[in-house]
Amino acid sequence: MSNQLTSEIKFTIGLDENKVPENLSWSAEDGGVSQQEAKAFMISIWDSNQKETFRIDLWTKDMPVDEMKIFFHQTLTAMADTFQRATDDEKMADTMRDFCDYFAEKLELK
Secondary structure, eight states, X not given: OOOOOOOOOEEEEXXXXXXXXXXXXXXXXXXXXXXXXXXXXXXXXXXXXXXEEEEEEEEOTTOOHHHHXXXXXXXXXXXXXXXXXXXXXXXXXXXXXXXXXXXXXXXXXX
16 A cells, blocks of 8 residues: 555535525645635536536625626636646637636626
């Protein structure tokens, strides 16, 4: 058995009586993050056996809609960058970025 290194990222969700998120935080000791407050999480997990993505999308009930729009725009833009790094498909990544620009324009973020 090898001595495989591990790292842990922990998400903590504070719920109200109806199990609606009131507060979110995350910790990643290796990154120097401890109980960092957040207003939203979007986590995608690839299941190679099932060939499908599982998602965890959470946001606090006091997350402002205008911030949610910015969060989505930044997430989509980051996905385009990640897609390019993961696939080396610059043409499709640029197409995704074009959509991100359109998205921002329609939401009047730029």
